[in-house]
Amino acid sequence: MSNRRLALLGTTLLATALPGLAAAEGTLNALVWCDHTDPALIEPFEAAHGVKVNLREYEGTGAALAILEQSRPGDWDVLVIDGIDVFRAVEAGLLAPLPADQLALGDQFPEVVMAANNQQGGVTYAVTEKFGYNTISFNAAKVDPADMQDLNTVWSEKYKGRIAIYDYYLPVMGLAAIASGIRTETLGEADLAAIAPTLALMRANAATVGEVVSSQTALATGEVDIVVGGGEWLTAVLAGEQPELTWTIPDQGAVRWAQSIGVLEASENKDLAVEFVKYITGPEGQARLATSSCFWGMPANARAGDHLSAEQKTILRWDEQAGYLARTELYPAPDADLDARMQDLWLETLQQ
Amino acid sequence: MSGRAPRRTGRGFVAPALIWTLAFFMVPFAVMAAMSLATLDGRSLVWGLSADNYARILTTPYLRRAIAVSLEITAIVTVISVVLAYPLAWIIAFRVPERWQRLALVLAVLPFWTSYVVRSYSWLLVLAREGVVNQALIASGLIAEPLTLANTRTATVTGFVHFFVMLLTLTIYANLVQLSPNYRRAATDLGASAFQTFRHVILPLTLPGVVTGAFLTFVLCIGDYVTPQILGGNNELTVPQVIMVQLGRRADFPLASALSVVLMGIVTLAYLGSARWLRLDRL
Numbered sequence: 001m002s003n004r005r006l007a008l009l010g011t012t013l014l015a016t017a018l019p020g021l022a023a024a025e026g027t028l029n030a031l032v033w034c035d036h037t038d039p040a041l042i043e044p045f046e047a048a049h050g051v052k053v054n055l056r057e058y059e060g061t062g063a064a065l066a067i068l069e070q071s072r073p074g075d076w077d078v079l080v081i082d083g084i085d086v087f088r089a090v091e092a093g094l095l096a097p098l099p100a101d102q103l104a105l106g107d108q109f110p111e112v113v114m115a116a117n118n119q120q121g122g123v124t125y126a127v128t129e130k131f132g133y134n135t136i137s138f139n140a141a142k143v144d145p146a147d148m149q150d151l152n153t154v155w156s157e158k159y160k161g162r163i164a165i166y167d168y169y170l171p172v173m174g175l176a177a178i179a180s181g182i183r184t185e186t187l188g189e190a191d192l193a194a195i196a197p198t199l200a201l202m203r204a205n206a207a208t209v210g211e212v213v214s215s216q217t218a219l220a221t222g223e224v225d226i227v228v229g230g231g232e233w234l235t236a237v238l239a240g241e242q243p244e245l246t247w248t249i250p251d252q253g254a255v256r257w258a259q260s261i262g263v264l265e266a267s268e269n270k271d272l273a274v275e276f277v278k279y280i281t282g283p284e285g286q287a288r289l290a291t292s293s294c295f296w297g298m299p300a301n302a303r304a305g306d307h308l309s310a311e312q313k314t315i316l317r318w319d320e321q322a323g324y325l326a327r328t329e330l331y332p333a334p335d336a337d338l339d340a341r342m343q344d345l346w347l348e349t350l351q352q
Numbered sequence: 353m354s355g356r357a358p359r360r361t362g363r364g365f366v367a368p369a370l371i372w373t374l375a376f377f378m379v380p381f382a383v384m385a386a387m388s389l390a391t392l393d394g395r396s397l398v399w400g401l402s403a404d405n406y407a408r409i410l411t412t413p414y415l416r417r418a419i420a421v422s423l424e425i426t427a428i429v430t431v432i433s434v435v436l437a438y439p440l441a442w443i444i445a446f447r448v449p450e451r452w453q454r455l456a457l458v459l460a461v462l463p464f465w466t467s468y469v470v471r472s473y474s475w476l477l478v479l480a481r482e483g484v485v486n487q488a489l490i491a492s493g494l495i496a497e498p499l500t501l502a503n504t505r506t507a508t509v510t511g512f513v514h515f516f517v518m519l520l521t522l523t524i525y526a527n528l529v530q531l532s533p534n535y536r537r538a539a540t541d542l543g544a545s546a547f548q549t550f551r552h553v554i555l556p557l558t559l560p561g562v563v564t565g566a567f568l569t570f571v572l573c574i575g576d577y578v579t580p581q582i583l584g585g586n587n588e589l590t591v592p593q594v595i596m597v598q599l600g601r602r603a604d605f606p607l608a609s610a611l612s613v614v615l616m617g618i619v620t621l622a623y624l625g626s627a628r629w630l631r632l633d634r635l
Binding site for chain 2: 059060061062063065066088161167170207208209210211213214217218221222223335336337339340343344347348350351
């Protein structure tokens, strides 16, 4: 074999073994939540731009930041991140400024623009792409819907053993705070003692504490009749087969979640990455993201409604959003120390 | 031939295994051990030689409880699996005709062919309030109301036992078939009853297979995250579950690493306790 062929073979093998080196001009690498892995969402972008989008799914901001830390600069182009954690990525210097004038921020529901979270020093680093509620999902055929309007009745003795709790401490503690009359944005370390008994009661009356699939399975199979921390994201994909599975926002209110999307500072493909962000936050991309096969949620862009069917809008409760937005609070966004205390309290509660 | 050449050849044969162990076990373990001595300042990692994480494990009730829960579940699973696997292996080795033994072993390892996650979710459906078990019990009139079987320690143990009985059956079977029939014949000739033959001859000779299988069960069970997470309903947390929580949102790698080192310490103690009987070459 000639030296030239040997070199070619070596280069090919190296490029195959190291995807980063092989990253072509027409490839976009995105670190995302599972709703972005729906081909119905990604394929139109790939076809329109003649590119391939590589997606890696993760759970938990800590996990995403660890992946980015262990990757080489340029390995990733796009990051989807919990709206309350955008500042962590910005502080770590991971996110690049976005061209705000090219993004449809004016079309977004005003409550979910979340400038305080997505912008710093007047610079836009991320855009809200989807939101929803951590509230109460339930089986309307098994429980009294009127009871679901009061958080304290939901996790009372009346429904002992029929409750599942969504296993994410921020929204569930947010609900406990709201039930105790504490606003999530003011929740501090001193408030934890006040919500601990509520969490303990919730835990004592729950049959299970599970992540998305476990909670969904528990509700769908009749193992439980209520999911505390659930919402449209939990029941919407089941609506076709089990219309009795529904959700509500109690009278005291509920917690709102939001996810944001941004471009990584180290990306070598920023133009394409920005195009991807524009697609995802544009009306058509938003409608597809909202109804992703992984989980449904409200699109941040109000013009997405033009691309949703009447049935999809009914499931998403499109027409009731104004009221829902007014009655919900963004879930707690703790600093590092409070986050540690909250996680400790959560684990103590689970081990009781 | 001088003595040097065989030594070099010997080193050559050992080198790949040594490099493999060094690269994929010793180095990662050293990094993890070093990480366990680091701390978090806010969200920033601070490298150092702090014992804070180990002190936290010793003084935090929910972390101590996680270790206790892991040990309890692992002990229960290991004992039940051994008790069920031994007779099963015995039947396959001595009662099933030789031509059917291969098929019996294939049936024994069938659970290994399915996805671990899918198998766990299948158990969840079987044990649910409206699952097969409860429906059968209600239909037979044994119970009026469904029992709470899913999302309990019982469910976790059931999922584990289903898997590990098969593993133990294989290790014990491998030991039993290597046993010469002359031992049993000699014991019988000397007047030993069937039970005495088993108690004083067969059991001691097959102990290495039992202990090897039990040790593997212990190691795999205590480090498992999937089964307790899916079947236990988070009603009690094991060490791997607590480790995952540390990594998910807060990225507390130092505490997660310290918990992993503790887990490794427990496995090492289990190894030392069973080393006398461990015979991995019998597998």
